Amino acid sequence: MTNETWGQVREGLINRVGKNNYVTWIEPLKLSQLKNGVAQFEVPTSFFGDWVQRNFADHIRSQLMTAGAEVDRVEFAVCSATATARPAARPSAPTRAPRSRPHVEDDLCGAPLDPRFTFDSFVVGKPNELAHAAARRVAEGGPVTFNPLFLYGGVGLGKTHLMHAIAHELQTRRPELRVLYLSAEQFMYRFIQALRDKQVMDFKSLFRSVDVLMVDDVQFIAGKDSTQDEFFHTFNALVDQNKQIVISADRAPGEIKDLEDRIKSRLQCGLVVDLHPTDYELRLGILQQKAEYYRTQYQGLEISQGVLEFLAHRITTNVRVLEGALTRLFAFASLVGREITLDLTQDCLADILRASDRKLTIEEIQRKVAEHYNVRLSDMIGPKRLRTIARPRQVAMYLAKQLTSRSLPEIGRRFGGRDHTTIMHGVRKIEELKATDSQLADDLQLLKRLLQG
Ligand code: ADP
Ligand code: MG
Numbered sequence: 001m002t003n004e005t006w007g008q009v010r011e012g013l014i015n016r017v018g019k020n021n022y023v024t025w026i027e028p029l030k031l032s033q034l035k036n037g038v039a040q041f042e043v044p045t046s047f048f049g050d051w052v053q054r055n056f057a058d059h060i061r062s063q064l065m066t067a068g069a070e071v072d073r074v075e076f077a078v079c080s081a082t083a084t085a086r087p088a089a090r091p092s093a094p095t096r097a098p099r100s101r102p103h104v105e106d107d108l109c110g111a112p113l114d115p116r117f118t119f120d121s122f123v124v125g126k127p128n129e130l131a132h133a134a135a136r137r138v139a140e141g142g143p144v145t146f147n148p149l150f151l152y153g154g155v156g157l158g159k160t161h162l163m164h165a166i167a168h169e170l171q172t173r174r175p176e177l178r179v180l181y182l183s184a185e186q187f188m189y190r191f192i193q194a195l196r197d198k199q200v201m202d203f204k205s206l207f208r209s210v211d212v213l214m215v216d217d218v219q220f221i222a223g224k225d226s227t228q229d230e231f232f233h234t235f236n237a238l239v240d241q242n243k244q245i246v247i248s249a250d251r252a253p254g255e256i257k258d259l260e261d262r263i264k265s266r267l268q269c270g271l272v273v274d275l276h277p278t279d280y281e282l283r284l285g286i287l288q289q290k291a292e293y294y295r296t297q298y299q300g301l302e303i304s305q306g307v308l309e310f311l312a313h314r315i316t317t318n319v320r321v322l323e324g325a326l327t328r329l330f331a332f333a334s335l336v337g338r339e340i341t342l343d344l345t346q347d348c349l350a351d352i353l354r355a356s357d358r359k360l361t362i363e364e365i366q367r368k369v370a371e372h373y374n375v376r377l378s379d380m381i382g383p384k385r386l387r388t389i390a391r392p393r394q395v396a397m398y399l400a401k402q403l404t405s406r407s408l409p410e411i412g413r414r415f416g417g418r419d420h421t422t423i424m425h426g427v428r429k430i431e432e433l434k435a436t437d438s439q440l441a442d443d444l445q446l447l448k449r450l451l452q453g
Pocket of ligand 2: 159160161216217
């Protein structure tokens with residue numbers, strides 16, 4: 001079999017591995033040799049080879065056999081011509097048609113994209129519906145409608161997943177676009193390096209030459225003055241050229257402390273979308289999707305709907321924990337050769353289940369609220385009646401009532417031995433105020449998210 005015939009044979013793999021995987025991992029493979037039962041492919045990097053070996057080697061082998069070849073083994077070797085200087089983010093580049101600007105992506109060096117983070121594998125539910133729709137829109141690569149797209153939400157709710165999905169999709173749909181994805185930390189690191197090496201002009205022109213810029217976890221640059229400054233200029237330059245920008249953070253632009261006001265307001269100019277904490281339906285949906293994957297990985301192992309429902313009920317923290325639980329469950333069950341029952345689940349995941357059972361304490365609420373309003377923890381509990389202290393104290397009382405199952409007298413005791421009527425008054429006051437004071441309503445929402453995240 002030659003590389004040309006392989007070109008036809010491989011198309012049968014689209015259905016098996018999915019379009020995205022096909023474009024990213026299968027198309028770039030070059031068949032260099034097929035003899036003595038060994039099919040050898042050229043790959044651009046050893047990482048690439050490992051990944052394909054681990055995930056697709058069996059598919060490739062059986063596809064070759066279907067086409068009539070004798071194959072016992074599939075091997076991958078790095079080809080020296082393409083092995084250097086190609087970012088992992090664009091593994092499929094070499095097979096694409098020549099571009100108008102050859103080799104341009106070599107200098108971008110974005111962060112590697114996780115091949116699992118695609119739109120196909122992203123489960124949509126009420127809490128992430130809008131974020132998903134906005135990400136899809138950006139991924140179409142059409143004219144820029146909102147700039148930037150600002151995605152925010154707590155840990156593990158899918159911000160990074162959506163950004164990678166946008167990048168993957170754009171690579172397929174609009175391969176000519178220069179898409180750069182990186183974390184804010186990497187942005188800073190590269191900027192500092194450019195300063196040190198006296199290559200700031202190169203840095204600037206590189207960042208100004210991209211078509212789509214995605215910066216993850218932008219809260220990281222808060223308080224880092226010169227990096228913020230540079231980010232601001234890059235941002236403006238790209239917006240002026242009508243280039244798409246996608247940003248993520250763990251909170252809304254206005255809530256990021258130590259971020260300059262001019263940056264905050266620019267970030268708010270586009271579409272700001274919130275990923276809400278998961279609800280039961282979404283968690284169950286995600287579990288079902290992942291379980292499907294594990295069923296094929298661990299052939300013969302079944303997981304019942306009942307166990308999935310149990311997990312969706314009990315693990316409410318974030319999706320990463322949920323995934324970790326499922327991974328461990330399958331690995332454990334297959335190691336010990338047992339069925340996945342509710343009992344086994346409870347044994348195997350005892351620590352995770354206990355952690356997510358953990359009750360929020362009044363002390364934690366007081367600490368977070370004090371931090372948020374910049375008052376001393378001791379003042380929360382102490383007697384001062386100054387408005388600047390009394391209001392945060394009432395916020396903490398309100399949250400304690402809302403988020404814990406403590407009684408008013410119990411809460412009173414934790415607030416320096418106050419009477420339960422004082423607590424009741426505080427709670428009512430905040431309930432009243434939040435209807436008219438939108439700043440307060442926002443504060444409450446943020447605090448709740450931070451405390452429950
Ligand atoms: P964040 O960047 O918001 O902290 P990530 O994007 O890293 O979160 O997501 C954490 C993990 O949860 C990833 O493995 C991701 O694939 C998974 N995940 C989050 N949301 C979803 C979803 N809606 N559907 C499928 N997987 C999800
Ligand atoms: Mg992330």
